Amino acid sequence: MIELHYSPGNANLAPHFILEDLNADFHLVKVDRSINAHKSADYLKMNPFGRIPVLVDGDLVLFEAAAICLHLVDSLPGNDLAPALGTPQRAHFYKWLMFLTNTIQPDVLVYYYPDRYTSDENGGAGVKAAAENRLIDYYTRLDEHLGENGPYLLGGTFSAADYYLLMVSRWGRPLKTPPREMKNLGETLKLIMDRDAVKRAFASEDIKPPFV
Ligand SMILES: N[C@@H](CCC(=O)N[C@@H](CS)C(=O)NCC(=O)O)C(=O)O
Missing domain, CATH: 3.40.30.10 (Glutaredoxin)
Known part of the structure; x- marks a missing residue:
């Protein structure tokens, strides 16, 4: 098992x-x-x-x-949960998954643990503020993409990358412009959260609303 x-x-x-x-x-x-x-x-x-x-x-x-x-x-x-190997859709699936894990996820860590990213004992606030601005910019670009090509990252086809999108968007809850407030991204997050798998996972990890 x-x-x-x-x-x-x-x-x-x-x-x-x-x-x-x-x-x-x-x-x-x-x-x-x-x-x-x-x-x-x-x-x-x-x-x-x-x-x-x-x-x-x-x-x-x-x-x-x-x-x-x-x-x-x-x-x-x-x-x-992923398009067929060797297809252009599979390539776009890799692209989005890598973007989420390589670009958004590291900056989430900078945002939550800014002191790890500076040797200046007073530098944390500035590091955090810069990470917050970068994150809002990334989520905004995702929002634009979903407005043009949504509702999912691969258009009409749901994939495992959308589950990753929900995970990294949840981490943006405290931002001054959180992902849930972005028009297209917010709608996409609602669609993903409507899936039974998500409801079961939140329940078994004992995660309570608001989820994003
Ligand atoms: N790139 C790793 C990052 C994992 C990661 O940073 N996990 C966090 C929790 S979300 C963690 O273990 N933090 C504990 C620590 O940094 O000591 C992955 O995607 O698995």
Whole structure:
């Protein structure tokens, strides 16, 4: 059985949505962040970077949320969460997933942990403000894309990248212009949150509304 090591609302959410969507045989293993369990010797054997999530699938131990998502859509049978290999749509699927994980996700970390990104003890506020502006700009570009080519990242076709979009948009809740308030992105988030898989994942991670 697949194991997903998680902490509520962390980067495990997108893999969790996929597991729920595909009715996979899996269970959740909670990582107790209050005691830094993700820095324990046992956890570091699975992910030497001490980050959440980790997926264990038989002999395979995998970290990096986007890699886990790709592994799940590649390996779990009977799913249409990614376009066919080798097609232009598949290429766009990779593009959006990589944009979300390579561009938005790192700046979310800068926004939440600005002191890690400066050696100036008074520098955190400026680092955070700059990250906030970059994030709002990225979400705004996504909003424009969805206005022209929505309602999903791949147009009319829902994909696992949309689950990733919901995860990273949730993290934008405290921004001065949050993703939920953007016209097209806000509508897309509502559509994604209407899926049973999302409702089940939020419930089992004990995440309460407002979700975005
Ligand atoms: N690129 C990694 C980032 C994972 C990550 O930063 N996870 C956060 C939680 S959302 C974490 O483990 N934070 C704990 C820490 O930084 O000590 C991924 O996508 O899996």
